[in-house]
């Protein structure tokens with residue numbers, strides 16, 4: 001499948017935000033199907049060592065989220081370097097770099113932050129900038145189509161799956 005919904009959990013909200021989890025789900029808009037999923041918890045220390053930024057406002061925001069969502073901080077994560085390598089491998093299995101479309105929640109969030117982290121590693125992001133897609137824009141154009149949320153809100157892979165299903169219900173050729 002050539003469409004991938006990406007969701008990051010971070011400790012900041014700027015373009016260099018420190019990443020704490022990477023979630024992604026492949027999907028087929030036309031067929032209305034969800035495929036393989038990707039989830040990695042990232043070691044925050046390693047993300048900061050590689051230039052990730054923490055914002056106080058995001059730390060305070062996390063303190064108000066559910067225990068289930070904050071479980072991400074109790075898990076031993078992989079280094080940011082290994083996590084990005086694993087994501088690159090997974091994304092390559094979905095299709096060629098020039099073909100895979102990556103959807104994020106907002107034009108300045110998930111895709112920008114992850115691509116920036118690749119660049120700080122001197123690695124070309126594993127998808128083409130031309131294939132950046134914005135789920136939030138589509139959502140704002142379809143305010144009447146509500147998301148049916150399952151799983152844990154602010155768990156990266158659950159969020160990615162919910163967003164992919166919501167996108168399919170908004171602009172897929174059939175709903176699932």
Ligand SMILES: [Mg+2]
Pocket residue numbers: 007008009154155156159
């Ligand atoms: Mg999320």
